[in-house]
Amino acid sequence: MTILVKDLISKKGGKTTSDLLTRPVGKKYYQSAEKKLSSAMKGEVVILDFQDIKVIDPSFADEFVINIVKMSHSKDFYIRLRNLTKSAQNNISSIIDSYTAFANKDYAVAVEELLDNGSHFLGNIGLHEKEIAEFLRINKTASTKAISDNFSFSESKTENFLKTLESLRIIRTDDTGKYFSVL
Amino acid sequence: MSSNYEFLPTIKHKIMQSDTISPDTLNDVYSFENIISLEQTLYASGNAKIDLSKIKFINPYCAVNLLLLGKNYLKKTGSKISLINLTPDISSYLERMDFIKKNIFSIESSESKKLSRSGMSKSIIEITDIPGKERESVKAITNVVALFRKRAEFIFKSSFSENNTDNFITVISEMCQNIFEHSLDSGYVALQTYKTAKGPVVHLVVADSGIGIEGSFVRMNKDCGRGSELLVKALTTPISSKREFGYGLCRVNKIVENMNGNLYLRSNSDSVAAMNSQKNGRVFFSKSNLPFFQGTQISFFIMGTNS
Numbered sequence: 001m002t003i004l005v006k007d008l009i010s011k012k013g014g015k016t017t018s019d020l021l022t023r024p025v026g027k028k029y030y031q032s033a034e035k036k037l038s039s040a041m042k043g044e045v046v047i048l049d050f051q052d053i054k055v056i057d058p059s060f061a062d063e064f065v066i067n068i069v070k071m072s073h074s075k076d077f078y079i080r081l082r083n084l085t086k087s088a089q090n091n092i093s094s095i096i097d098s099y100t101a102f103a104n105k106d107y108a109v110a111v112e113e114l115l116d117n118g119s120h121f122l123g124n125i126g127l128h129e130k131e132i133a134e135f136l137r138i139n140k141t142a143s144t145k146a147i148s149d150n151f152s153f154s155e156s157k158t159e160n161f162l163k164t165l166e167s168l169r170i171i172r173t174d175d176t177g178k179y180f181s182v183l
Numbered sequence: 184m185s186s187n188y189e190f191l192p193t194i195k196h197k198i199m200q201s202d203t204i205s206p207d208t209l210n211d212v213y214s215f216e217n218i219i220s221l222e223q224t225l226y227a228s229g230n231a232k233i234d235l236s237k238i239k240f241i242n243p244y245c246a247v248n249l250l251l252l253g254k255n256y257l258k259k260t261g262s263k264i265s266l267i268n269l270t271p272d273i274s275s276y277l278e279r280m281d282f283i284k285k286n287i288f289s290i291e292s293s294e295s296k297k298l299s300r301s302g303m304s305k306s307i308i309e310i311t312d313i314p315g316k317e318r319e320s321v322k323a324i325t326n327v328v329a330l331f332r333k334r335a336e337f338i339f340k341s342s343f344s345e346n347n348t349d350n351f352i353t354v355i356s357e358m359c360q361n362i363f364e365h366s367l368d369s370g371y372v373a374l375q376t377y378k379t380a381k382g383p384v385v386h387l388v389v390a391d392s393g394i395g396i397e398g399s400f401v402r403m404n405k406d407c408g409r410g411s412e413l414l415v416k417a418l419t420t421p422i423s424s425k426r427e428f429g430y431g432l433c434r435v436n437k438i439v440e441n442m443n444g445n446l447y448l449r450s451n452s453d454s455v456a457a458m459n460s461q462k463n464g465r466v467f468f469s470k471s472n473l474p475f476f477q478g479t480q481i482s483f484f485i486m487g488t489n490s
Binding site for chain 2: 059091098101
């Protein structure tokens, strides 16, 4: 499922906004997205497309992005962000960091664009986990053995890294034991 | 701190008569401190006056805070402070910034030169009301941001970039939201570009006459420190009076830091100035026990826009 964020709220005269600002507006957008997300299937990758959006302020991001990320954990779907400007990346990154510190639990989100941190992920991810997530992004899918061989990690160590990434919901697995990137 | 002209102290303003303040300058935060320290003299009689005859330039921090001072006076006494002896330039400037339109002061001045909207207009954001109610406030913020986006190229000039514009929009939005979220009052936002001895600047001001930052924490029974210590904390850590955590001021300070800008935050009787130092990174200069001035006032200063 792809949600084009600019179309979540229709404006008078069909106008759309380039800036997603304030907490009350974030709440409105979340309520609209929530309806669409109710039909998301278990394990589905949902793309939040911010096409034509320039600014997402931290208050909006708190109400919209954080709530959708939390929802993805409880409803078992995956999130991927598309078309983030630099400013939007920085603001979303700052709220994920703050929320992580507050909740005392790591949160992360996958982004299609290459970010300033040299990866495709916002949030608190360890270096090795990040490398594995990038490996999966490029290869789309891989087994634990293939990953451990590639990085020269033991299989048990690799398994731990993969479990961390899975709990962050930036990779997923299936019945065959293979891992997939959400990107 | 002395490296920045914005924070240089100025000579105390003279009190001409018991109910008249006659400021020498209105061009930095300290010149307005002097006005605040003399505020009570305005209440001495029913005929308060501010004599602007010596004023050649007003920066947006002083203009917006003058409005707050006048608004508070009007609220408390039911009458207006008179602004007297305005030079034609100051009169024109105040008119251009929509200061006079607010109808908070009685203005006695010589005929103002009409400033053309086309010339100066594109590099300023006129003083705009940010209401205390959520719905109206969101609308006002949306309008200010739309205007800023339209004028950003003229405001930033050679330092214009999409990223600078987007970052400033985050700052405007987050700061204005604090007014309706926390202050329990209304406020103003304004932006002006002007030249200084150190070069051109973009100066943004967001101010209210509400309960102040400490007042907001006290109201919500939250203890995150007091006075200027709380102000520094608000700029450096994600604390919030209303929620478990917040990002507004902290994120804003980070953006201003990345833009190599200065920030001055005043709330009730405390203040903090934040600026970048080559040696020590982001440094904070705080002051407590300042003369009380109701509410929270924030001033942002970005250098380096060449025309």
